[in-house]
Amino acid sequence: xxxxxxxxxxxxxxxxxxxxxxxxxxxxxxxxxxxxxxxxxxxxxxxxxxxxxxxxxxxxxxxxxxxxxxxxxxxxxxxxxxxxxxxxxxxxxxxxxxxxxxxxxxxxxxxxxxxxxxxxxxxxxxxxxxxxxxxxxxxxxxxxxxxxxxxxxxxxxxxxxxxxxxxxxxxxxxxxxxxxxxxxxxxxxxxxxxxxxxx
Amino acid sequence: xxxxxxxxxxxxxxxxxxxxxxxxxxxxxxxxxxxxxxxxxxxxxxxxxxxxxxxxxxxxxxxxxxxxxxxxxxxxxxxxxxxxxxxxxxxxxxxxxxxxxxxxxxxxxxxxxxxxxxxxxxxxxxxxxxxxxxxxxxxxxxxxxxxxxxxxxxxxxxxxxxxxxxxxxxxxxxxxxxxxxxxxxxxxxxxxxxxxxxxxxxxxxxxxxxxxxxxxxxxxxxxxxxxxxxxxxxxxxxxxxxxxxxxxxxxxxxxxxxxxxxxxxxxxxxxxxxxxxxxxxxxxxxxxxxxxxxxxxxxxxxxxxxxxxxxxxxxxxxxxxxxxxxxxxxxxxxxxxxxxxxxxxxxxxxxxxxxxxxxxxxxxxxxxxxxxxxxxxxxxxxxxxxxxxxxxxxxxxxxxxxxxxxxxxxxxxxxxxxxxxxxxxxxxxxxxxxx
Amino acid sequence: xxxxxxxxxxxxxxxxxxxxxxxxxxxxxxxxxxxxxxxxxxxxxxxxxxxxxxxxxxxxxxxxxxxxxxxxxxxxxxxxxxxxxxxxxxxxxxxxxxxxxxxxxxxxxxxxxxxxxxxxxxxxxxxxxxxxxxxxxxxxxxxxxxxxxxxxxxxxxxxxxxxxxxxxxxxxxxxxxxxxxxxxxxxxxxxxxxxxxxxxxxxxxxxxxxxxxxxxxxxxxxxxxxxxxxxxxxxxxxxxxxxxxxxxxxxxxxxxxxxxxxxxxxxxxxxxxxxxxxxxxxxxxxxxxxxxxxxxxxxxxxxxxxxxxxxxxxxxxxxxxxxxxxxxxxxxxxxx
Numbered sequence: 001x002x003x004x005x006x007x008x009x010x011x012x013x014x015x016x017x018x019x020x021x022x023x024x025x026x027x028x029x030x031x032x033x034x035x036x037x038x039x040x041x042x043x044x045x046x047x048x049x050x051x052x053x054x055x056x057x058x059x060x061x062x063x064x065x066x067x068x069x070x071x072x073x074x075x076x077x078x079x080x081x082x083x084x085x086x087x088x089x090x091x092x093x094x095x096x097x098x099x100x101x102x103x104x105x106x107x108x109x110x111x112x113x114x115x116x117x118x119x120x121x122x123x124x125x126x127x128x129x130x131x132x133x134x135x136x137x138x139x140x141x142x143x144x145x146x147x148x149x150x151x152x153x154x155x156x157x158x159x160x161x162x163x164x165x166x167x168x169x170x171x172x173x174x175x176x177x178x179x180x181x182x183x184x185x186x187x188x189x190x191x192x193x194x195x196x197x198x199x
Numbered sequence: 200x201x202x203x204x205x206x207x208x209x210x211x212x213x214x215x216x217x218x219x220x221x222x223x224x225x226x227x228x229x230x231x232x233x234x235x236x237x238x239x240x241x242x243x244x245x246x247x248x249x250x251x252x253x254x255x256x257x258x259x260x261x262x263x264x265x266x267x268x269x270x271x272x273x274x275x276x277x278x279x280x281x282x283x284x285x286x287x288x289x290x291x292x293x294x295x296x297x298x299x300x301x302x303x304x305x306x307x308x309x310x311x312x313x314x315x316x317x318x319x320x321x322x323x324x325x326x327x328x329x330x331x332x333x334x335x336x337x338x339x340x341x342x343x344x345x346x347x348x349x350x351x352x353x354x355x356x357x358x359x360x361x362x363x364x365x366x367x368x369x370x371x372x373x374x375x376x377x378x379x380x381x382x383x384x385x386x387x388x389x390x391x392x393x394x395x396x397x398x399x400x401x402x403x404x405x406x407x408x409x410x411x412x413x414x415x416x417x418x419x420x421x422x423x424x425x426x427x428x429x430x431x432x433x434x435x436x437x438x439x440x441x442x443x444x445x446x447x448x449x450x451x452x453x454x455x456x457x458x459x460x461x462x463x464x465x466x467x468x469x470x471x472x473x474x475x476x477x478x479x480x481x482x483x484x485x486x487x488x489x490x491x492x493x494x495x496x497x498x499x500x501x502x503x504x505x506x507x508x509x510x511x512x513x514x515x516x517x518x519x520x521x522x523x524x525x526x527x528x529x530x531x532x533x534x535x536x537x538x539x540x541x542x543x544x545x546x547x548x549x550x551x552x553x554x555x556x557x558x559x560x561x562x563x564x565x566x567x568x569x570x571x572x573x574x575x576x577x578x579x580x581x582x583x584x585x586x587x588x589x590x591x592x593x594x595x596x597x598x599x600x601x602x603x604x605x606x607x608x609x610x611x612x613x614x615x616x617x618x619x620x621x622x623x624x625x626x627x628x629x630x631x632x633x634x
Numbered sequence: 635x636x637x638x639x640x641x642x643x644x645x646x647x648x649x650x651x652x653x654x655x656x657x658x659x660x661x662x663x664x665x666x667x668x669x670x671x672x673x674x675x676x677x678x679x680x681x682x683x684x685x686x687x688x689x690x691x692x693x694x695x696x697x698x699x700x701x702x703x704x705x706x707x708x709x710x711x712x713x714x715x716x717x718x719x720x721x722x723x724x725x726x727x728x729x730x731x732x733x734x735x736x737x738x739x740x741x742x743x744x745x746x747x748x749x750x751x752x753x754x755x756x757x758x759x760x761x762x763x764x765x766x767x768x769x770x771x772x773x774x775x776x777x778x779x780x781x782x783x784x785x786x787x788x789x790x791x792x793x794x795x796x797x798x799x800x801x802x803x804x805x806x807x808x809x810x811x812x813x814x815x816x817x818x819x820x821x822x823x824x825x826x827x828x829x830x831x832x833x834x835x836x837x838x839x840x841x842x843x844x845x846x847x848x849x850x851x852x853x854x855x856x857x858x859x860x861x862x863x864x865x866x867x868x869x870x871x872x873x874x875x876x877x878x879x880x881x882x883x884x885x886x887x888x889x890x891x892x893x894x895x896x897x898x899x900x901x902x903x904x905x906x907x908x909x910x911x912x913x914x915x916x917x918x919x920x921x922x923x924x925x926x927x928x929x930x931x932x933x934x935x936x937x938x939x940x941x942x943x944x945x946x947x948x949x950x951x952x953x954x955x956x957x958x959x960x961x962x963x964x965x966x967x968x969x970x
Contacts (some may be wrong), residue, residue: 005202020495023566026634047480048485048496048594049483050484050485050570050577050579051386051579051581051593051594051596053581053594053596055583055591055592056592066581066594066597068568068570068579068581070496070500070501070502070570071497075501075502076502077502077568077570078567079566098480098481098482098483099464099481099482099483099484099608100481100482100483100484100604101600103483103600103601103603104483104601107600111317111551117519120262120263120264121262121263121264121265123262123311124310125310126273126309126313126633126634127310127313128310135315135318135319136315136317138348149321157209
């Protein structure tokens with residue numbers, strides 16, 4: 001799987017090998033190209049998009065979109081992590097590669113508020129269409145955000161003022177909600193997989 | 200009456216809660232709590248003007264897709280199948296655009312059963328997460344527990360005793376048998392056949408009684424633990440298992456007699472809703488539905504977890520990819536699961552069923568991904584630990600949720616009656632879809 | 635005034651009242667049978683609480699239906715919405731007039747009772763169609779339109795399939811047909827193509843499984859009856875089971891010799907004794923075909939709308955026509 005490093009010298013910024021999963025970090029701009037190569041190139045053959053999820057790293061002020069791919073060539077799973085800025089969470093869509101990414105992306109938009117540029121059908125999927133906040137963010141406070149929902153109005157995609165990012169930084173100290181996020185370790189260059197390998 | 204005494208006023212408990220909340224909010228520097236419809240939200244915007252007269256929808260469409268869906272041509276009408284509909288497998292809504300009886304467009308509207316289990320799990324300890332995931336895909340609760348258990352064991356870095364692995368595989372395959380058996384019944388029921396569902400439920404009842412004998416509960420088993428399983432199986436259980444085996448073969452055989460060669464059944468399912476292998480992969484379809492399209496992708500074989508690399512079985516596929524192939528795939532997999540159960544019982548080793556695990560598990564920071572083959576396809580869990588007692592992020596990929604994307608792709612051009620035949624053959628469970 | 639006329643009117647009123655009263659136990663018995671038989675076929679116990687073996691279950695159902703709130707949707711077309719159930723029910727009840735239950739036990743022994751019967755039973759489609767239209771509900775509308783398409787299609791093979799019997803017997807009166815069968819043996823001996831055509835078409839005509847598209851619960855909720863509740867729904871429900879009884883009765887009359895026993899009718903039985911004897915055989919055969927219909931319901935899935943139409947026009951209609959011509963030629967040549 002070191003093949004990845006050879007093939008993407010510029011794009012892959014981090015690489016970890018876990019017990020069963022290889023993990024790659026890719027910059028936001030190159031995600032579509034990388035995934036296309038991974039899918040179509042015979043060396044990789046990652047034909048199946050197993051999962052696409054978003055993680056809210058609140059204190060670090062970014063989201064992470066995580067793709068899990070499966071290849072029957074090797075056979076192995078591959079985890080691709082893409083960082084998205086929390087202030088303007090935009091990322092190119094991968095629905096052109098896998099149509100099935102549609103529901104994944106709609107869920108990520110619904111739950112985390114990540115906007116997938118180019119997705120033709122990006123709207124709420126679980127919450128009602130007039131819902132105004134994003135429940136799986138770490139700064140989601142239930143009574144406030146739930147009160148915003150009923151018939152208060154649609155939240156079109158291009159309306160960042162409703163995303164109310166200020167509350168996170170203003171009202172709640174970051175350390176209070178999630179102490180000891182793992183990302184500091186990654187920043188320092190130490191890989192998480194090294195730490196979490198079974199004893 | 201004492202209640203009229205003005206001095207002694209017993210406050211309402213709800214009122215007390217509100218006062219308490221008010222106090223806490225003031226302490227946290229937050230404003231007064233807002234309630235729905237108090238006008239504090241954004242005022243009515245000009246683009247909504249006039250939409251209340253249009254009827255459906257009462258809001259501007261958000262995307263082009265939605266706009267196309269809501270634009271009706273001459274002779275078309277929108278039909279809401281659900282959320283209260285006899286055969287939507289739970290609470291979902293199919294927004295169907297029909298011309299006469301022919302479907303021209305279809306949209307899946309979800310969220311009626313959304314409970315926010317992912318968020319709940321982020322606030323639960325690792326042990327209690329295994330109880331929260333049970334009611335997700337309530338037809339395969341054992342599978343729901345299996346993937347988080349594997350993921351947490353990876354995070355925590357413990358080895359599961361081999362007997363526990365065998366018991367896990369055993370209960371998971373038992374679960375698969377009744378889930379697939381019920382699918383046969385649901386498919387028939389959605390096409391008007393009343394009896395197969397009841398034979399399926401006889402099968403399910405025997406199986407859950409069996410599983411209740413080892414787990415203590417009938418539907419949401421709560422049987423898996425991080426590092427093992429809750430209870431051991433004994434000889435009596437194995438004896439009951441052989442009795443169950445002959446019974447289940449009989450009920451499945453009865454169902455097959457009623458359906459497999461039935462002229463009406465084959466006439467309605469053969470050639471219906473054909474999903475090509477290419478489309479199926481692109482749409483993220485997995486499990487029996489994908490294998491019914493001819494793609495030999497089975498997580499048990501492709502990336503063996505638990506003890507599946509020690510068992511002998513083949514990946515069954517059907518070439519056609521229609522509803523009938525999906526039905527036949529389930530029938531074949533039931534037989535395969537029974538075959539697997541035989542092997543597991545034969546090979547089951549002795550030993551402990553639970554590794555030494557502390558009461559509150561605090562794994563090191565890290566990430567783990569665990570994928571298993573549930574009766575509906577690839578069910579995977581992505582868990583992130585930040586070193587605390589709760590998962591920092593707990594993500595579940597439910598196969599039936601992704602599989603539902605097939606519906607808008609397959610349905611246009613078919614009849615309303617076919618909606619149910621296709622959907623039941625995909626076998627989605629709304630508890631899993633809406634998380 | 636003429637005494638004969640008065641007697642005739644009196645007899646008619648009496649017979650109609652009795653038949654209307656008869657619909658209630660008939661429907662109750664068939665509903666109970668359906669619950670119990672399907673339950674046993676599905677390895678369940680079925681109704682077993684109300685009365686011995688739950689025999690009063692359907693009576694309790696009837697009371698429940700009476701006690702329920704009977705509401706009309708806001709946008710429904712009220713007069714038609716109210717009228718539709720009894721249009722359906724009256725079509726079923728009125729067609730009972732010509733059924734020969736036993737020798738001498740027939741309310742209206744007309745010379746054209748066959749034509750009368752098919753004219754009246756076809757009226758129920760009007761009731762279903764307006765019920766679907768007046769409900770202001772998309773499912774109801776779909777159900778109503780399905781019923782119109784289905785019944786209009788199946789009227790044709792249904793009617794053609796009995797023309798064979800009519801040619802064979804040379805009469806349009808049910809009692810005459812039975813008399814002919816008394817003399818020559820049951821019509822099924824000659825009409826073995828006509829019987830399956832008639833059976834399938836009649837099953838479709840009364841919307842029984844596997845042709846119950848009109849109220850296909852898994853597709854269009856309850857079809858035309860979606861918005862109905864209380865006794866109005868009860869009328870639809872009653873009408874369905876009464877029609878099942880009627881269709882089985884007509885099938886028995888046309889093809890299985892009506893009140894005739896499988897062996898020659900004992901000559902010494904006449905008057906009241908013969909009536910009871912005939913009634914016994916008639917009900918036995920009729921309920922056998924009711925049972926067959928219930929059996930089909932427990933076994934078969936539902937066919938699709940286009941398959942249903944295809945079957946009517948491509949299979950049943952040619953078969954009925956072949957049957958008609960062959961019968962006509964045989965009767966012409968051999969002069970049966």
